[in-house]
Amino acid sequence: xxxxxxxxxxxxxxxxxxxxxxxxxxxxxxxxxxxxxxxxxxxxxxxxxxxxxxxxxxxxxxxxxxxxxxxxxxxxxxxxxxxxxxxxxxxxxxxxxxxxxxxxx
Numbered sequence: 457x458x459x460x461x462x463x464x465x466x467x468x469x470x471x472x473x474x475x476x477x478x479x480x481x482x483x484x485x486x487x488x489x490x491x492x493x494x495x496x497x498x499x500x501x502x503x504x505x506x507x508x509x510x511x512x513x514x515x516x517x518x519x520x521x522x523x524x525x526x527x528x529x530x531x532x533x534x535x536x537x538x539x540x541x542x543x544x545x546x547x548x549x550x551x552x553x554x555x556x557x558x559x560x561x
Contacts, residue, residue: 498522500561509560521556528552531545 466515501510509517532540532548540548 495519495522512560517560520559524556525552 478560495518498521499514502514502521506514528548532545
């Protein structure tokens with residue numbers, strides 16, 4: 457989660473513009489490829505931790521976890537990430553981790 461927020465914080469204004477332009481131009485191929493790669497990595501991780509989780513459909517769990525983390529990171533940037541303290545970023549990361557871990561238990 458921290459990595460996702462930090463990646464979005466590098467240049468929040470640019471990130472917002474790019475996100476808007478990608479939607480407008482329909483140039484989603486690269487974004488979709490990146491998203492598939494992230495989904496694959498997370499699913500592989502969840503599969504490796506399967507014994508620690510409740511019985512859950514891994515494809516659905518992967519989608520839910522990745523979507524939740526991305527939504528929080530994106531909304532953090534959208535609503536003023538450049539003004540967030542490092543402590544708040546850590547708090548968001550910790551709380552998001554608790555949310556995802558709670559879902560998987």
